Each structure stands twice: as C-alpha cells, then as structure tokens.
Amino acid sequence: MTGHTHPAGLHTDLYEIRMVESYLRRGMTAPATFSLYIRPTVDRPWFLALGVHRVLEALETFRYDAPELDYLRSVGVEAPTLDWLASFEPSGEVWAVAEGTIVLGHEPILEMTAPLPVAQVLETAVINLIQFPTLVATKAARIALAAAGRPVVDFGFRRAHGLETGVEAALAAHIGGVTATSNLEAGRRYGIPVVGTMAHAFVQAFPTELEAFRAYAEDHPDGTILLVDTYDTVAGVHNAIVVADEMRSAGRHLRGIRIDSGDLDELSRAARKMLDDAGHTDVQIMASGGLSEVSIAVLVERGAPIDAFGVGTDLVVSMDRPAADIAYKLVVYDGRPVAKFSVDKATYPGAKQVFRRTDPSADVLGLRSESLPGEPLLAVVWRDGNVLTAFDLDAAKQRAADAVSALPTAWKVPAYASPTPVPGVSDALRALAGSLRSYPDG
C-alpha cells in the first residue's frame, strides 16, 4: 500500500543531520543519554506507555542507502557525514518501561544512551513511534473505564490518520482494553478478535428495511446484529422484532440491534422496552455513532440499557487530546549531567529511574544510580543491536489491565480534568538538578 521500500534513515528532521555534521567535525561522539517522557498534561492523569517495541524495530531499519545519501548530498550535507551515515548502525543501550506500563508526567518511558550523533539522529522517529500507540492505549483504557465492564469495539479504521495508523490504532486499543475491532488487517496481523455486521448502505440497497433485515438474518444466522436507524429507529426496532420472532420460530436467535444516531439514552430505553415486551429480553443493544469516553460515561451513569459500545474517532485519534507533549531531552553528555531551563519546558538532569511503591500516586523519580524503595520501572531492553525483551501482546494487555485496575479511584474518573500528577523526586535527583542552575518544581 505504501510503496515505501527505502530504509528508514530519512525518517528524521534536517536539523538532526545539521547537528550531526557539527558533532562529527568536532569529535563530539562521546556517550549521550536522551530521556523520553511526557510533560504533565491536563485531562490525562496518567498514560499507558506503548510503542517501545516499534522503536526497537526502527533501530533495525534506520539506515541509509544510495538514494538517501544522494538526497542528503543534494541538500548540502557534507562528505564526512555522508560517509558516517553510509555505515550507520545504532549502538548503545535503551532502557525502557515495559509495554503497557502506567507512567506520569516527567517519568521516562525510554532512555537511550549512544554516541551523541547516533542518539540525536533518532530523535524524530523515537518520539513519533512512542506518541501514537501511547495516546490510543491510554484513550482505550479511559473508554473501557467509562464503559464499566461493557464490551467496547474499535470502529475507527476509517477515521485514523492513515491506513497503517488505523492498524496500529487497533493494536494499541486492544492492549488498552478494547475488546474487539472491525479492522481486518489488524485481525490478521495481530489476532485481535474481529466483529461487524452491516452498514446503512445494506439497508438502502434493499427495497425495504424489513427485506434487508430478513436477508441478513438468513445469510448470517450466527451473531446477527441489525442496524435499526437508517430511516426511523423506532420503526427499525419494530422490523428487528419481526425478524427476531421469525428467527425464534426457526429455532434461531437474534443477537442484537445497533443504534448509530439520535439520543442514544432515550432510544436505547425505548428499544429495550419494545424488545422486552415482545419477549426478546436476550436481544442485546449496541450503540455507536460519534461516541466518546465522556458520552459513554454519561450513558452508563444514566443507566441507559446499552450492552456494548462501538467507538471510532474518539478512540483512534484520541479526539480530546490528539497529541502528547513528548520530550526527548539530552540529560547526560560525556558523563556530565545536563538540563534545559526554557520557560515551562525545564528538564531534570541525569539518567533516571522510577520507583513505584504502592500505586503510581506514590511514585518517586530518582537517578538510575539510586536504590530506593519500590519497584524500578525501567530496565535495559536493547543493547548494541540486540533486542533483550521481545514484544508480547498478551503480556502487555494483561499488564495494562492490572495497572488500570490498581489506579486510585480518583484517577479512574473519565472526565478527569486536573494537571497530570507528577512523581515525587528523590533527594539525589533534586540535589543534582539544584547543582546545575534551576530545576522544574513538580
């Protein structure tokens, strides 16, 4: 689909290459540690970190062949840098949290230690590859919390920013707690359960809605879900009941109806009553159509009789927060801790560790060299070309589920709207930061 067969070394910004030119000219190739973390963000007390395995994959493909080097030459990149890029092969060490781990603002998801120009040129791709999976896994977890145990299905393939991105979204959503997807490529590639029945076009292609429902039920007797809102939802439920009666007479069973527009609270209650009155108490009601984390929470809170939710846009673009403010900052160069003091964007110096004691609300951010109470969240996952921890979808999913269920109650509120909590800071880290010039106050 993409037609992209080039190695990935141009997945970077020009300034990275300009800096590499200077680093190489000046022999500045000592080890540098860059720390990737999310800046504290309103509406997201925590993030489900995901995407480290994509970064490790990228370390395998981030290379430069003749077409890439020719292009760089054409924009004035100098010969020694082109030679260096021609034999580019990342070395060093990546520390990271496990996929599906909950992190707060300032807590590193990943730290890369490599010769300065190596770690520098990877910046753009590393940030890109962590951001999107993390956004969607987090949004999925929040939607699943809002749905309070009811299944949630990913309907977002058409709304994602690109086709590959739609597949990546389905994976991240599943790890974050979404039950199934409509996305066939994601089903094939990752084994995620796939579901789906009919669109409005199906109903319209038949002379009448009832004929469309009968046809579908005959062709797909297992798991039939009839879409009832093409013309008029109440009339659609009547037609669904006719088909449910016919199926029952034939010893079969209508699985459910789906309402995709209108006042879902009111319509689901009306539909539930009609179905129950007709003796179809076991026919489920699925809702979809522009649903979000917040609207699902409201429907659940009001007790709307909805058994499952289909979510598209809000899930796959993380609609209310479609970007995370991810930093990838130099924290050590050649053994010297460094920091940045830009207004509102200050960084802590030094390679770090996060110590988790009970739940994330008691986290302490310290130096990697420290031993403090609690579980250290970051571990080595890659060294000199070798992946030390293979990606395990089921483990990530389980880790995420456990982490979300262990969150403090106040952090499980869907429409939570206060600044991201930040971890406590160890004495050693605070002292190091203070010894430079200034440091960010939680």
Added chain:
Amino acid sequence: MTGHTHPAGLHTDLYEIRMVESYLRRGMTAPATFSLYIRPTVDRPWFLALGVHRVLEALETFRYDAPELDYLRSVGVEAPTLDWLASFEPSGEVWAVAEGTIVLGHEPILEMTAPLPVAQVLETAVINLIQFPTLVATKAARIALAAAGRPVVDFGFRRAHGLETGVEAALAAHIGGVTATSNLEAGRRYGIPVVGTMAHAFVQAFPTELEAFRAYAEDHPDGTILLVDTYDTVAGVHNAIVVADEMRSAGRHLRGIRIDSGDLDELSRAARKMLDDAGHTDVQIMASGGLSEVSIAVLVERGAPIDAFGVGTDLVVSMDRPAADIAYKLVVYDGRPVAKFSVDKATYPGAKQVFRRTDPSADVLGLRSESLPGEPLLAVVWRDGNVLTAFDLDAAKQRAADAVSALPTAWKVPAYASPTPVPGVSDALRALAGSLRSYPDG
C-alpha cells in the same frame, strides 16, 4: 519501515465483507453510486479537498492473495465470497473534484459508481485516504492565512500519528500553503524544500551556549539560525549578537534566531530591539513551540516582530479538529436514487454535481444530470482501472492558493466558529429528495 508487503484488500472492516456475502448470494451486483462528502462542521467553513490520488492508487493495490483469503476463511467468510475476492479488481467510474479544490459541507469530494459489492468493500479505505490529507491541507491553509504572508515551516514529523503519516502530512501541508518542511523523507519523495538548524540538545552538548553558537556558525555559515531559549532567552540573544558581530567581522551574516518557548510576543520584541540596537536589523526572528493557527493570528494581530513560524502539532494533527465527519453514502442503487434519514445524518439522494459560480459562498449542489450556471467541480478521474487525471503536486498547490485567496473575507478569519456553510440545492435535487421521504435542510 512498515514491513507491510501484503496487498491492501484487508484495509477494510469486517462488516463490508459480511455485506458482500449477502450481495453476492442475492445477485445484488448492479451498479451503485456512493457519494463521499464532509458533514457540515463548526470551525471549518470550508475544506481543501485532498487525497483523491491516494484513492486511485489504492484501487491498484486493493487485492487479495492467499494469506488474506486464508485469514478471511478463518473468520468464517464463505467460499463464493472468497472466490470473488480472489479475482477482485475494481471496475466502474470515479468522479471527483480536483486535488486542492475548496468544498463545503454536503459537497461531494468523490463519487464512486461500481458494482455494489465493489463500491462497498472499498468504503473504509476511501474515507481513510481522503480524511487525513484534507484535514492537514485545510489546517495548513488556515495557518498560512493567520501568518499573513510570513513563511510557515512544518516541524510536525515527530507529532504525526505514525511515520508515513508524517510524510503525508508534509505533502498535504505544502499543498495547503506551508512553505517548507523539516521532514527529510518528504523532501526526498516530493521535492518539498527542507529547512532546519539546531535543537536544544546541541546547545547543551557544549560547555556553554556561546561555544555552541560559535561552533554552529563556523560549521554552517549559510543560513545559520541560532536557537536562543535553552537557558535564558535574553541571555541567548546576547550570545547570538556576539556571534552575529563575529560573523559580520568575517564578512558573513547571521540569518536569524529562533525562540521556542515563553511569551513569544514579549520575547520577540525584546530580541528585535536588542538586535536592532546592535545594528543587526537584517537578522530574522523565527518563532516556534506549540504554535497554532490561533496563536499565530494573535501574534500577527499584535504586531509581534516575527519573520517566520515553525508549526508542529497543530498542523499535522489538525489539533482543534483532528477528524472530519466524512460520509460515504449510497445514493443510487440499480438506477434507483436512495437516501438515509437518520437523525442529523440525512443524505441527499442521487449522483451529484457542484456548480460553482463566483466563489464557494454561491455554490449550488445539484444532480449530475443537470446543467446549471457555474463551473461543475466534479469530473471523471478514473474508469475501469485507468487513472484519467495524474496527480500534479504543483497544480494542486496553485489551485489551493488561488482558491483560498478568492474566498470571501469572512471565511478567511482564523478562529471562525460558525457552522460550515452549505451550498444551495438545485430544484431538481430538492424535488428528488422530497419524492423519497424526507431530506436534509441546508
């Protein structure tokens, strides 16, 4: 990078295949016309349509090989449908507006006429491939309007939802009116001008900011832009002036400084005064750091002395509206016009044409069979496997620029916040809609 070498036929949702099964069982393979349009949307009085060429590319690659068919068999797709998919090759006709055309709500960007199951199974990919380029081209045009003639640079590669999506964003942004990009892959692939100088890490990697500035100016004397906000912006401007003086003594010239944080209005004025007082009136000021269409408009309105803007997130995720409500609706089946009456999602029946008279505010939406005053916007672009109009980046860019400059003044306001205007409707279309059951009122 993607490792995706499969044909693209699974870039669809399961329900499309379930519907295809029924269509094939029942011989419902007559021609269907689906119409793709954006539903009226607040904050976007118009959209710059883009992505049709991606759809035409997808028609070439949307196929099923053994792994795809094996997967579909594993989820219960029946044999006749698998046989049909095995020889899938889209036929029919695509009508579309030219890339870079301005459209209003309800105005079709694309209409596909093909055997019903063919047009149905393509739905997910078609919506996906139009949405993202259209969102970003539109946002780019709005940012360029806000910048009022000052150059805007795409800094968004790291913030896009995926690496390929970052490249697609750079292309769409350039067509929409963004001058240059930091994105090297987009530069190589599409010939978009690339720019970039240094990140904060560069400054931090040297013992002092002044040493970093001197090194960069020595290594890259042409087009040097110094990033002045790593530690303290005013002190950074002082250091930049030291380097500008040194460059001038050596017969060279500092191109500019970049401020990436803080109060950009206040800091740009302070920096401008310092530079002017030092005799460097020709050293430019570039601003970046979380800039948006709205914040740029405010800076320009206040007269902040900023010569160029770098924009990331707001541009490449269309931050304030990261999804468009795109419909792909059946409007004709087997010669019979059809419509949908769902609450707030009603559709007009029939294959359509848009007649543009003076500017988009006087558009009339009519039937394709009508001849009305004005320029018809939709034309055949693909027929039975043949692309009839090749994608031309420069033409699309010029078309977009002309269209945006011809917009009514009220539609050029950046923070515009009223419903998307909708076109007038021809008498014939209104009569056809009324003859069905109900129709959407503009």
